[in-house]
Amino acid sequence: MCPLTQVLAEIPLGATLYDIGCGAGVPMHLALRFRQARMVRGSDISSNAIAAATSFARHGERFQAMCLPAEEQPALSGFDVVVLIDVLHHVPPAVQQDFLRSIVRRMDRGARLVLLDIDRDAFARRCCNQHHDLLLSREWVHPMRADDVRVILDHAGLQSEEPQRFKTLWYGHYLIAGTRL
Numbered sequence: 097m098c099p100l101t102q103v104l105a106e107i108p109l110g111a112t113l114y115d116i117g118c119g120a121g122v123p124m125h126l127a128l129r130f131r132q133a134r135m136v137r138g139s140d141i142s143s144n145a146i147a148a149a150t151s152f153a154r155h156g157e158r159f160q161a162m163c164l165p166a167e168e169q170p171a172l173s174g175f176d177v178v179v180l181i182d183v184l185h186h187v188p189p190a191v192q193q194d195f196l197r198s199i200v201r202r203m204d205r206g207a208r209l210v211l212l213d214i215d216r217d218a219f220a221r222r223c224c225n226q227h228h229d230l231l232l233s234r235e236w237v238h239p240m241r242a243d244d245v246r247v248i249l250d251h252a253g254l255q256s257e258e259p260q261r262f263k264t265l266w267y268g269h270y271l272i273a274g275t276r277l
């Protein structure tokens with residue numbers, strides 16, 4: 097239940113894309129189909145998600161998905177765009193800041209980051225998101241405030257743009273996009 101069209105709108109046509117926490121690969125397939133992405137690569141800590149992603153792959157070498165443990169950081173060099181869609185709230189609060197900093201530091205200068213996550217500031221909608229995750233994945237998730245995320249990203253070397261906020265049914269998300277300086 098997240099506004100993927102808004103994420104796609106942030107991806108330039110023909111870009112190379114890295115999707116951190118790619119799940120079953122839906123955003124990567126959409127980027128190939130609707131943004132004519134040159135190549136997409138994604139990783140996830142869930143081997144089941146990666147098995148699902150690769151079982152639908154029909155784009156040969158332009159589509160790559162791999163399972164990586166949480167402590168192994170993927171190489172992001174060579175990618176024009178890095179996306180992080182509905183992943184941050186699954187990362188334990190104690191490591192969220194380092195997780196964000198490390199992503200920015202591994203990106204090429206000039207590359208774009210597009211981060212979409214649950215909007216902590218929209219209280220009622222945030223509770224709906226948290227209960228959704230509790231029901232579906234048996235996990236109590238930890239959304240961060242968009243303004244806090246932005247400060248961390250910018251200190252790590254991103255030039256971020258004003259967060260955009262979206263309402264989808266009873267769920268609330270923010271999107272932060274920016275360029276690695």
Ligand SMILES: C[S@@+](CC[C@H](N)C(=O)[O-])C[C@H]1O[C@@H](n2cnc3c(N)ncnc32)[C@H](O)[C@@H]1O
Binds near residue numbers: 116120121140181187
């Ligand atoms: C709500 S799903 C979103 C999947 C995908 N981004 C999408 O939008 O379809 C969250 C995903 O984040 C993955 N995840 C959680 N913590 C992660 C981490 N530290 N590194 C990479 N992936 C992670 C989970 O395994 C899960 O597949």
